[in-house]
Amino acid sequence: EAGVVQSPRYKIIEKKQPVAFWCNPISGHNTLYWYLQNLGQGPELLIRYENEEAVDDSQLPKDRFSAERLKGVDSTLKIQPAELGDSAVYLCASSHTFHNEQFFGPGTRLTVL
């Protein structure tokens, strides 16, 4: 069974540019999470989807970050415009439901110059 797929794995951009990350969860997983992992820190939840509905986005900085999960499968996380402080690893995870183990993708490492 394929795991959680994320792309790109690495992204380098200039500040003020837009950037997007893509996540394909494990087939059949209804719950999808986006996490932010700063260097030397543990992951912090940005947003959780149940199917196509964002049910917890309280930690998402909505002035520059947006996310979508069309058709309740793939998801995209966008930053516009990016700032230097956004340099981090963005992790996607999925689970069958909210009450099940999360499986993590390898992450996208973003560097903002």
Place this chain on the structure above:
Amino acid sequence: GDSVTQMEGPVTLSEEAFLTINCTYTATGYPSLFWYVQYPGEGLQLLLKATKADDKGSNKGFEATYHKETTSFHLEKGSVQVSDSAVYFCALSTGAGSYQLTFGKGTKLSVIP
């Protein structure tokens, strides 16, 4: 709010040495406790978990016991191998059956031959 505190890394051990990584937590209610491992270039993987006081989680030679009195969940392994080199994250979730995770900062382990 909920929080997890792990011992500072990095930790460097010789092969076959004994490993302990300390983890303590603060939480309302009765959390479930987890250890995740992140190998270089990969996503986080669930290593073991414990859902109630005095439970012992174990996997791949690693063990951790849920101590409610001391609010601790220390990770141990009797004889580490080079392949155990990774970053280890302690995490908790609160709410019945919830997998809403709060992570510690992670502890990097390097095992040398």
